[in-house]
Amino acid sequence: MSAIAVWAEVSEGRYKKPTLEALTLTRQWADSLGLPVWAVVIGKELPTDSQQVLGDYGADRLISILDPQLEPFVNSAYARALSELIQQKAIRYIVIPQSYNGRAVAPLVAIWADAALFSGIIGVPEKEGEGFKARRIAYSNKGFEWVYTAHLPLIVTLKANAIVPAKNSRTPEQESFSFSPKAEDLRLKPIRVEKIATDKVPLTEAEIVVSGGRGLKGPENWKIIEELAQVLGAATACSKPVADIGWRPHHEHVGQTGIQISPNLYVAIGISGAIQHLAGVASSKNILVINNDAEAPFFKVADYGIIGDAFEVVPRLTEAIRKYKAQHSH
Amino acid sequence: MKVLCCVSHVPDTTTRIQFTPDGAALDRTGVTFIINPYDDFVLARAAELKEKSPTTVQVTVLCVGKNGASSADSVDGNLRKALALGLDEAVRIDAEAKDAYYVARQIAAYAEGKNYDLIMFGKESIDYNGSQVPGMVAALLGLPFISYATSITIENGKAHLTREITGGKEVLECPLPLVLSAQKGLAEWRIPNVRGIMQAKTKPLHVLPPVEILPRVRTLKHEPPPPKGAFKKIELDQIDQLVEELANKGLI
Numbered sequence: 001m002s003a004i005a006v007w008a009e010v011s012e013g014r015y016k017k018p019t020l021e022a023l024t025l026t027r028q029w030a031d032s033l034g035l036p037v038w039a040v041v042i043g044k045e046l047p048t049d050s051q052q053v054l055g056d057y058g059a060d061r062l063i064s065i066l067d068p069q070l071e072p073f074v075n076s077a078y079a080r081a082l083s084e085l086i087q088q089k090a091i092r093y094i095v096i097p098q099s100y101n102g103r104a105v106a107p108l109v110a111i112w113a114d115a116a117l118f119s120g121i122i123g124v125p126e127k128e129g130e131g132f133k134a135r136r137i138a139y140s141n142k143g144f145e146w147v148y149t150a151h152l153p154l155i156v157t158l159k160a161n162a163i164v165p166a167k168n169s170r171t172p173e174q175e176s177f178s179f180s181p182k183a184e185d186l187r188l189k190p191i192r193v194e195k196i197a198t199d200k201v202p203l204t205e206a207e208i209v210v211s212g213g214r215g216l217k218g219p220e221n222w223k224i225i226e227e228l229a230q231v232l233g234a235a236t237a238c239s240k241p242v243a244d245i246g247w248r249p250h251h252e253h254v255g256q257t258g259i260q261i262s263p264n265l266y267v268a269i270g271i272s273g274a275i276q277h278l279a280g281v282a283s284s285k286n287i288l289v290i291n292n293d294a295e296a297p298f299f300k301v302a303d304y305g306i307i308g309d310a311f312e313v314v315p316r317l318t319e320a321i322r323k324y325k326a327q328h329s330h
Numbered sequence: 331m332k333v334l335c336c337v338s339h340v341p342d343t344t345t346r347i348q349f350t351p352d353g354a355a356l357d358r359t360g361v362t363f364i365i366n367p368y369d370d371f372v373l374a375r376a377a378e379l380k381e382k383s384p385t386t387v388q389v390t391v392l393c394v395g396k397n398g399a400s401s402a403d404s405v406d407g408n409l410r411k412a413l414a415l416g417l418d419e420a421v422r423i424d425a426e427a428k429d430a431y432y433v434a435r436q437i438a439a440y441a442e443g444k445n446y447d448l449i450m451f452g453k454e455s456i457d458y459n460g461s462q463v464p465g466m467v468a469a470l471l472g473l474p475f476i477s478y479a480t481s482i483t484i485e486n487g488k489a490h491l492t493r494e495i496t497g498g499k500e501v502l503e504c505p506l507p508l509v510l511s512a513q514k515g516l517a518e519w520r521i522p523n524v525r526g527i528m529q530a531k532t533k534p535l536h537v538l539p540p541v542e543i544l545p546r547v548r549t550l551k552h553e554p555p556p557p558k559g560a561f562k563k564i565e566l567d568q569i570d571q572l573v574e575e576l577a578n579k580g581l582i
């Protein structure tokens with residue numbers, strides 16, 4: 001029996017948004033082909049809510065690949081596990097979230113399982129002639145590309161925030177697949193993880209991002225950005241020069257050379273909208289620009305624009321949101 | 331130590347991207363091509379390693395690509411710019427970069443048996459943003475692969491690395507040889523000096539034929555982003571209405 005497999009990535013013991021998005025896409029693709037969905041979990045142990053969560057998002061079967069050596073994550077061991085599963089079960093369609101770890105795993109599986117790879121697609125693959133086509137973003141947000149292959153197996157990685165997770169509940173059967181990594185797949189040794197001390201959502205997963213540029217004049221003025229981000233439950237970001245001069249930490253820098261994001265709402269404050277900045281943020285679903293220069297290029301890609309002084313506009317906006325939320329919370 | 335740096339040849343970051351009328355390809359007229367910006371981090375790190383141990387470190391720069399019609403679209407020109415950072419030799423595999431799999435097979439075929447200790451890539455190419463080639467090369471050569479590396483130091487045949495992950499970084503160790511893809515942080519960008527540029531003119535640039543490989547993925551067509559209409563202009567006294575609208579759209 002054939003199926004579509006999806007790597008249900010566990011991160012810090014949980015199934016996070018990129019995995020739920022991948023499950024949702026897999027369910028839709030599987031329905032279009034009349035195939036069941038197999039969610040593949042790799043690690044030391046199964047998170048206790050696995051059957052519940054994976055079932056909620058459409059998995060018909062939960063295949064666990066568990067071994068003490070699969071913790072912490074090492075890309076080659078995970079890729080080897082997936083490749084062996086694909087080959088032994090003759091799986092022809094595989095979905096992988098385009099998270100950091102997904103990007104480190106997918107190209108290895110493509111080689112070891114002798115598969116074609118569509119990277120960072122933004123919608124369900126469609127049948128086209130003998131093969132499949134899918135849409136992806138190319139040229140750093142300056143265009144789209146339709147890719148095609150007739151080669152199977154086919155692996156697709158799903159770009160973050162491209163589709164909205166949707167429930168499609170069922171109770172998955174459970175199965176375990178036996179696998180132990182070999183020494184050659186464990187040459188890379190993780191020593192430790194250093195998390196950025198922050199109570200905010202990571203930039204790449206945030207649904208709302210509030211971002212500041214050189215227009216804010218200095219690091220002491222970031223309070224208005226932080227406060228707006230706080231009422232919105234948003235992550236904070238910044239333009240490159242702001243990180244380069246040390247007003248903000250480097251991990252907040254978005255754009256061509258920084259982090260690429262596509263939140264539902266991107267609020268750009270005192271940022272001119274240079275093409276290299278847009279390369280990292282232009283796929284945001286909605287863009288609100290606050291800039292005192294009506295000619296700022298950012299307005300060309302804005303959905304909403306406020307032409308005005310950030311120091312006047314931002315506190316007002318924060319206050320209006322606070323007021324609205326107070327009135328509408330129960 | 332032998333180092334291989336792989337670079338791609340991409341439209342300059344500020345280029346207005348236009349496609350041919352049928353959408354099949356990039357319209358290359360008037361476009362300046364540069365070395366992929368992430369690959370510049372790799373070249374800079376290689377130049378640092380070379381500077382530290384000029385006699386023991388050997389650096390090769392490689393690109394799979396064909397020279398375009400104009401001097402603004404010359405792979406060889408860009409390879410010479412890379413050499414001007416003080417690197418040793420360049421290689422161009424004389425073939426159009428058809429897809430990631432095709433490019434990875436070309437690079438692996440070149441590197442096979444040459445005993446590189448370190449093979450470095452950018453994290454992604456800013457044309458197709460695929461992040462595929464580096465991992466594929468690692469898998470083809472059977473080497474460990476570190477993606478989104480933000481630092482590497484080497485001591486006694488062992489590398490100490492950091493890599494970017496969601497919300498932080500991971501610290502790792504790995505014996506050489508290895509393959510990495512670079513994120514910002516690996517090194518500071520460098521600009522070649524006049525001496526470097528002069529010396530680069532006479533350094534070896536080998537042009538090699540491709541091995542025969544069938545690509546696996548092809549582009550059906552490109553589409554420009556949908557045109558954005560004019561934005562909705564919000565006056566200062568309309569901020570409450572804006573908040574209302576964002577909330578109704580489920581955005582906040």
Ligand SMILES: Cc1cc2nc3c(=O)[nH]c(=O)nc-3n(C[C@H](O)[C@H](O)[C@H](O)COP(=O)(O)OP(=O)(O)OC[C@H]3O[C@@H](n4cnc5c(N)ncnc54)[C@H](O)[C@@H]3O)c2cc1C
Pocket residue numbers: 212213214215216238239240241242253254255256257258269270271272273274275276277280290291292293296308309310311343367
């Ligand atoms: C190869 C390369 C890669 C690059 N990569 C990136 C990247 O990844 N990310 C990135 O961001 N940049 C990148 N850049 C830099 C980019 O070209 C711009 O220089 C940069 O984005 C500008 O930052 P900014 O908008 O904060 O500053 P500025 O261009 O100085 O703009 C400041 C803006 O603030 C507005 N302003 C001033 N005062 C106020 C006020 N009181 N209220 C409201 N608005 C105000 C101004 O009107 C102006 O529009 C890159 C450049 C190169 C060459």
Ligand SMILES: Nc1ncnc2c1ncn2[C@@H]1O[C@H](COP(=O)(O)O)[C@@H](O)[C@H]1O
Pocket residue numbers: 336337338339366368369392393394395427430433450451452453454455456458459460461462463464
């Ligand atoms: N045609 C090419 N020739 C040599 N290296 C390449 C080529 N294309 C991509 N690369 C390398 O692979 C990296 C990732 O590219 P990509 O997988 O296309 O996003 C780039 O930063 C380069 O280091």
